[in-house]
Amino acid sequence: MASSSTAARELQKELEGKANDLSKIQKDISKNHQVRKKYTIQLGENELVLKELDLLNEDANVYKLIGPVLVKQDLAEANANVRKRIEYISAELKRLDSTLQDMEEKQNSKKEAIYKLQQRIQSLQAGKAKA
Template sequence: MGSTAALRELQRELENKANDLSKLQKVPRIIRLGRSILFSLELDLLNEDANVYKLIGPVLVKQDLAEANANVRNRIDYISDELKRLDSTVQYLEEKQNSKKEAIFKVQQRIQSLQAGKGKA
C-alpha cells in the first residue's frame, strides 16, 4: 500500500511540474511576438518627397520626414534596449524550463523504478 501512495504522490508531482513547464513555455513565445512587432518600422523605404503624418490625439498632422526619422531613431534605440532586456528574460526562462524538464525526468525515473519494483514483487 505504501508504494501505491508513493506512486500517486510522484504522479501528482509530475503533473505539477509538467504544468509549470507548460506555463513557462508560453512566455518566450509571447516575448518573441512582441519583438517582431517592435521591428516593423519602415520609414527608410520612403522617398524624400513622401508625406508622413503623426497621430496627435485623434488628428493626423503632417510631419517633416527628417523629423519623423529622428523620432523613429530615438524609438529604435529605446526598442533595442527593451529587446536586450527581453532577450535576457527569455534566456532566464529557457534555463528555468530546462531545470523543470530535468526535474520532470527525475520524477519519471522514480516512478519507473517504483513501478519496476512493484512488478517484481
C-alpha cells in the same frame, strides 16, 4: 507495499505539478516570441523610415499621421523621433531576449526535474512488478 503505492501517487502528483509549471513556461515563451516578432517588424519599419528620411533634402516637407490628420513636422524632429523609437524598440528586444533566455533555462530545469521524477516512478513500478 501500501507505502510504495502512496509514494508513487505522491510522485505522480508532483510530476503533474511540474508538468503544469512546464506548460505555463512554454506558454510564456510563446508569448515572448510573439511580442518579439512584433517588435522586430516595428524595428524594420522604423529603420526603413529612417533611411527614407535620410534621403530627403533639409527643406523637404514631412508629415506625421496623427489619427485621421496629417500634421506637418520638422525634418530634424521627425528624424529624432524615429531614432528614439528605434532606440526604444532595440532596448525592448534586448530585454525580451534576456527574459527568453531566463525562461528557457527554467524550462530546461523543469524538463530535467520531470525526467528524474519519471525515472523514480518507473523504478518504483519496476520494484512493484518484481515483488
